[in-house]
Amino acid sequence: LDPKLAPYSTGDPASFAYLTARERWPIIITQAIDDVYRTVGASDDADKVAEGKIILAELSQLKYEVQHDRALTPIRDDGYPDVAGYNKELEQLGNLTWLKSPWLFTECYLFRRMSTSFTLSNHWKSYDVFARQKIKTFRSSRPAVLELTTRYKDLVTQLRSSASSPHDPEADKLLFTEMCEVCLWGNATDLSLLTSLTYDDIQKLQGSKARQAAEQNILVNDLPQLYAHLTAAKNDPSKKNKDRRVDIVLDNAGFELFVDLVLAGYLLSSGLATTVVLHPKSIPWFVSDVLPSDFAALLNALANPRQFYETPTEEDELQGRVPEKLTDKEVEELAFLFGEWSQFHAEGQLVLRPNRFWTGPGSFWRLPAEENELVEDLREGELVVFKGDLNYRKLVGDVAWDPTTPFTEAIGPLGPGSGLNILALRTCKADVVVGLKPGEDERLRQMEGGGGDSGARKWAWNGKWAVVSFSKGR
Numbered sequence: 001l002d003p004k005l006a007p008y009s010t011g012d013p014a015s016f017a018y019l020t021a022r023e024r025w026p027i028i029i030t031q032a033i034d035d036v037y038r039t040v041g042a043s044d045d046a047d048k049v050a051e052g053k054i055i056l057a058e059l060s061q062l063k064y065e066v067q068h069d070r071a072l073t074p075i076r077d078d079g080y081p082d083v084a085g086y087n088k089e090l091e092q093l094g095n096l097t098w099l100k101s102p103w104l105f106t107e108c109y110l111f112r113r114m115s116t117s118f119t120l121s122n123h124w125k126s127y128d129v130f131a132r133q134k135i136k137t138f139r140s141s142r143p144a145v146l147e148l149t150t151r152y153k154d155l156v157t158q159l160r161s162s163a164s165s166p167h168d169p170e171a172d173k174l175l176f177t178e179m180c181e182v183c184l185w186g187n188a189t190d191l192s193l194l195t196s197l198t199y200d201d202i203q204k205l206q207g208s209k210a211r212q213a214a215e216q217n218i219l220v221n222d223l224p225q226l227y228a229h230l231t232a233a234k235n236d237p238s239k240k241n242k243d244r245r246v247d248i249v250l251d252n253a254g255f256e257l258f259v260d261l262v263l264a265g266y267l268l269s270s271g272l273a274t275t276v277v278l279h280p281k282s283i284p285w286f287v288s289d290v291l292p293s294d295f296a297a298l299l300n301a302l303a304n305p306r307q308f309y310e311t312p313t314e315e316d317e318l319q320g321r322v323p324e325k326l327t328d329k330e331v332e333e334l335a336f337l338f339g340e341w342s343q344f345h346a347e348g349q350l351v352l353r354p355n356r357f358w359t360g361p362g363s364f365w366r367l368p369a370e371e372n373e374l375v376e377d378l379r380e381g382e383l384v385v386f387k388g389d390l391n392y393r394k395l396v397g398d399v400a401w402d403p404t405t406p407f408t409e410a411i412g413p414l415g416p417g418s419g420l421n422i423l424a425l426r427t428c429k430a431d432v433v434v435g436l437k438p439g440e441d442e443r444l445r446q447m448e449g450g451g452g453d454s455g456a457r458k459w460a461w462n463g464k465w466a467v468v469s470f471s472k473g474r
């Protein structure tokens, strides 16, 4: 079912997998250990503390196994059916060890394995070991959130007041492009890469000037085709009064989820979609991915912005910092946003729909064969948007494609004829990339830090470059 090419491997020194497995996974597990340790320290429930200590021991063991290149062992049965799929694949792959194994499978296995320690307890079943980090980074994206909130309110107000008057088609298209690019670059800042970025760097990445400057870093940009597709559906008389749905397979919580909602809200307000279905993850995943609880936490923060932004955190207190107060205008604009989004949510136009397929071990090539119900559901919509790097890796199978391979080919059974219209909004944080013009990869490798003649595609590792690829499946 997967593409018949070599998968990227943690044993290949030229692949980002190599560094990821050796440097980043141990940090990620250590951060999880620190988090559980803090929660244990703050708890006075003896049973919970005792279970917490078992979890800590298991996480430490896991870290040891990764760092010492031990074998991947079968995942314990924690009551969820996907364990069997993971273990079956593990068996088929043969004797895998952490530092010489297919990157995609092993990284998914890592997060699935961590979640078992929690699921098998009584007191920690739904505990999100990455929640603290997610909230903290979201809070630190405050300047960009406020900037976008102002922009969003203006444009929604404008869309409403001009609903019945003639529109300038060029201006409409420009607005669409802006919203999609805001949503795209929101992916530049995921927490699993934060081990190398400071909060200052993040804030610089998020402002509107940064977005304009970054336009030239979008290597493949199919937004014009996408816009034509969505406007054709909107103007199609046979679709009048019918549902035109857009699905978004989410990536990260916090600022990225915020910009996903900006895009969702814009699509609904502009009439380019009538429903938006959001697909979150079901277990703590790749550190920062959205769980249903993150969606609730975001709306909650918007509903009580003063409390969220003005209450000093533990860290503020340690450093004697007092968070800046929000202005009345800022509070009023955030309330507008909350009102809009919670109304869409209440009226069923903005829906959250989890599915365990998204946290499976393999590529999305398997979707039509393995998840008939899910694929049928997705076919009902006009468009499925896949956010982020990991979703992109799963779309193209995380194998060593020639970078000039057309996107429509690299997504295999999800391509033309599949009945699915697919958009990938991805900032590059891994090796695999497709759809480039001939010579482009070579040019980028020759730039500073691009990898040169080392055989490594280093330019594609840090979220600086992006691809926006569209495939029309019907």
Ligand code: F6P
Pocket (backbone or CB within 6 Å): 016, 020, 107, 187, 190, 192, 193, 251, 252, 286, 288, 387, 388, 389, 390, 391, 393, 429, 430
């Ligand atoms: O290597 C970077 C990485 O951690 C990959 O392992 C993973 O694909 C990605 O980042 C996660 O990024 P995103 O949140 O954009 O999917």
Ligand code: MG
Pocket (backbone or CB within 6 Å): 190, 251, 252, 286, 288, 289, 388, 390
């Ligand atoms: Mg992610």
